[in-house]
Amino acid sequence: MSVEAQLRAGKTRLRLWLKLLKTSNAIEAALRDRLRTEFGTTLPRFDVMAALARTPEGLKMSELSRRLRVSNGNVTGIVDRLEAEGHAERRAVAGDRRAMEVRLTAAGRAHFATLAEAHEDWVNALMGAITEEEAQRIMSDLDAVARDLEEKR
Template identity: 60%
Template sequence: MVNPEPDSKSRLRLWLRLLKTSRGIEATLRERLRVEFNSTLPRFDVMAALMRHEDGLRMSELAGGLKVSNGNVTGIIERLVEDDMVERVAVKGDRRATKVRLTRGGKVHFEKLAEAHEAWIDELLSAFAPEDADYLSAQLQSVEDQTHD
């Protein structure tokens, strides 16, 4: 009698498939942002974080929210400031501190990026019916919750 394969093998294959798929989607997004908007995924991520915070964020808050170092976002912010997408604003009560926030033009530009990004994701994951996507998302959330205990 042949021993059945342990459940762990199925889960290992699932992990490898998720990883490969995620990397493939990310590569496609990077390429489309580069070709269609002359932009990068890290730049998109920074703008998305700033879009969620109308009053802006300190660099440390931005880096912490993106789970990267301050150094990683500094260069991106510098280029966004040069492109008039982001501005620096003083923090009341702290002369040494500044926040960064999207300019009006930055918000308009990001809305175009976000619309394209959503359409690309919709296209790339079109094999999933909405209810299947919701179910899978909930399952993955439960895994994420376990990894943050």
């Protein structure tokens, strides 16, 4: 590829990044806003509940932090609040007195079912401009980026 084409591709990638960021921020803001106004909750709490909903037997704090790719201290705070709401509970782990297992309460499971359904509808509406085919193509491009990023890390 020529030097000029390289330079052009670089500028295009920068523009793509800015647009990607803007779009994902806009969608995220819409989701946060609806979670707050319609259900009085937040995206981080939703994300933790989603992870817990997938593993009914519970997850250790460190597992939760690893899966969500956020710091340990962050998870501590979010689980504190979910626990205060009665949506999650910590339990001692048999055989390791350092560890804590977190799981959804019955109330938490019921609440999450409602949230998840609304969330799926919102996303579907927000991304209504994308067809099934476009979505597939973008996903495969993003997979390439993710694999590349993974290697670099």
